[in-house]
């Protein structure tokens with residue numbers, strides 16, 4: 001009926017901003033009905049436009065001209081008030097001109113009114129209005145759109161945004177499902193920003209970049225994707241930092257091209273994106289804390305973040321911490337055996353085992369059957385191929401911490417160290433692995449921190465954050481004896497898949513214990529059935545306590561090791577807040593705990609010989625690497641699943657240079673005692689294949705032994721007569737340190753006296769160690785630490801009448817516990833001297849790793865850590881997931 005008008009609608013319809021004409025038509029009705037009193041506001045039209053496309057109303061029985069008149073009147077009427085202003089603005093030109101020049105933005109912008117205030121030819125006016133407005137609107141759009149997008153519709157823009165998000169999400173490991181959720185948000189953002197006005201289109205189009213680069217709080221694209229509600233940033237009372245879930249590091253961060261802080265904030269998203277976030281961790285102990293009464297709460301979002309209140313905690317705790325000579329070279333570790341013993345008493349292994357089991361069961365419930373297949377056979381672990389990170393999930397929950405009774409005291413600063421252990425993926429772990437593997441739910445974990453010794457310079461350190469800068473990685477280089485270990489492959493697989501290894505790749509099952517510089521957790525590498533002992537240290541804590549060097553020393557030493565009786569370090573990574581060591585997990589507990597389980601709380605001589613022999617080999621190896629261990633004690637000897645040992649804890653060790661020396665027979669250094677106290681005394685054989693005939697035993701007499709201890713020179717003279725062959729000494733026998741380091745009952749006299757010490761301190765501690773294994777106590781223990789130290793320096797060695805110990809054993813102990821280091825057995829040629837002692841007669845050193853270890857008590861089941869079942873509720877900082885999105889850290 002009105003082709004011209006219809007034509008106009010059709011032509012103008014598609015042009016944004018021209019639909020107001022249609023609306024004007026609608027308004028016309030209202031104008032008529034309401035007589036101009038209820039004109040819809042431009043805003044309402046805008047809203048209408050936003051919600052739907054306007055439709056052209058036709059079918060009215062009006063002439064074109066009539067319609068146009070009404071329309072024009074409507075426009076005129078509606079804009080009169082504003083038009084006045086416009087007219088003034090426009091100035092003096094004819095209204096028609098104004099109408100033609102000024103874009104009519106009815107319904108587009110309230111700010112700009114319609115400048116028509118005078119009747120003109122309807123067709124002229126309409127044409128002018130429409131064409132002018134349409135062209136101007138189009139021009140405006142073109143100008144406002146980025147290059148290359150001028151022709152893009154809003155839908156196209158959203159599609160592009162969607163694609164961007166999907167790409168980024170996929171890059172960050174977000175599953176499609178997760179991405180969808182995010183997509184909705186992105187769409188909303190886009191629509192919102194573009195719906196207000198065409199002017200905002202530009203902003204909408206730039207959403208991705210703008211978000212990623214400017215919104216630090218939601219910095220990374222991933223974070224932008226993550227819905228805001230999931231990202232709960234909780235600040236510590238101190239409001240000084242936000243802690244998020246540990247996440248990816250290094251390379252991933254660089255992908256986002258964001259600042260570190262931004263990355264940190266977005267990290268949680270990363271975690272969630274991979275689907276295995278930290279939230280799967282049951283507990284994490286970032287660092288040891290002083291006897292704690294303070295509580296620190298951090299939230300770690302599984303999808304969103306990790307919240308912590310490290311600063312506050314630290315400060316609070318700090319005030320309650322006992323003094324700790326941060327820089328003091330006196331690093332004395334109180335014997336922590338009490339802790340172990342108490343732990344055991346308080347929480348039986350069975351309890352812990354069941355606890356673990358329960359946790360695992362819960363996890364299993366959450367997991368689908370497909371994910372609960374058993375794993376690890378023997379000592380290898382098999383990476384679960386074909387399973388996406390995002391599909392993997394969570395860990396168990398219960399956090400059993402072993403309580404640590406601190407007994408001591410105070411010489412110097414307390415120190416405890418971290419321990420490591422070997423084997424993984426064993427049968428006993430299978431159950432746990434299954435359970436853990438099956439847990440898909442995002443669970444809460446706990447991070448607790450505890451100080452295990454009394455010398456406490458512990459404090460809380462709590463900050464747990466995402467790994468942002470991986471400073472380390474796999475340490476698989478040059479580890480011959482472990483080269484076939486599938487755990488290397490598992491680590492490499494993850495590194496290759498994600499570019500780097502981070503805390504988020506691990507499920508933490510439980511805390512194994514806390515030391516001076518960090519806490520150790522039993523953890524599974526997500527997607528594999530490989531268990532590791534993960535030592536987590538809080539960088540800030542280390543720095544504030546000046547313990548960073550200790551952590552560094554430990555890591556450096558661990559990186560050097562490749563020995564069956566020493567821990568393997570598979571990887572290490574560091575973020576701004578945390579430093580982590582990925583080590584072998586040792587399920588058998590430590591020798592101190594094991595000794596407590598012996599009939600008389602002491603080992604049989606045969607068992608003791610086995611353990612000290614393996615320790616001796618480990619010490620010898622360390623010495624050859626230039627490492628003086630300095631902290632030998634039963635607590636640091638972990639028992640592997642197969643019953644062999646693993647010497648752990650190197651944060652107090654001394655690194656020094658070694659200059660292998662060939663000792664000629666003519667020198668005055670050759671050990672004469674071998675003839676008396678060692679099987680090789682009269683032979684020219686050199687370890688490790690020395691199997692001395694029993695006929696040498698008669699030569700070994702107390703009288704001669706005592707003579708050995710008299711003077712070095714006498715020994716040398718004798719040695720020169722019986723040992724003509726030169727011998728290679730590759731141990732740092734001349735190394736010297738003045739640090740006051742060790743554990744009171746194990747401190748060597750020269751350390752206490754501050755005379756400087758070298759590798760001979762390890763032979764002193766070796767003697768104390770053997771003594772304790774055999775007698776169930778140390779020889780110089782006093783009523784207090786000071787008494788103990790005094791006894792070490794001045795008290796003569798005595799042997800209890802019970803239990804009965806062989807003369808050979810006592811002779812070896814005597815040779816080792818010589819107060820003057822230069823006269824001490826081992827001080828000249830190192831382990832070789834000791835190995836040749838009669839106590840070890842018949843021992844095949846080379847094959848000892850294949851020997852059958854002493855039988856472990858039944859309760860010392862090598863399942864998931866009996867040793868770690870105790871929860872030290874008073875000293876640990878715990879991390880726990882509070883839901884899918886948050887984890888909390890609490891310091892108890």
Ligand SMILES: Nc1ncnc2c1ncn2[C@@H]1O[C@H](COP(=O)(O)OP(=O)(O)OP(=O)(O)O)[C@@H](O)[C@H]1O
Pocket residue numbers: 333415416417418419420421422452512513514515516517518519520533535567583584585586587589590636638648649651867
């Ligand atoms: N590889 C491991 N496997 C099993 N348990 C371990 C392992 N490493 C350490 N642990 C346990 O974790 C506990 C804490 O270890 P960590 O090395 O932090 O402390 P520590 O050696 O006791 O303390 P410190 O370093 O202060 O001497 C130890 O008591 C040890 O029993």
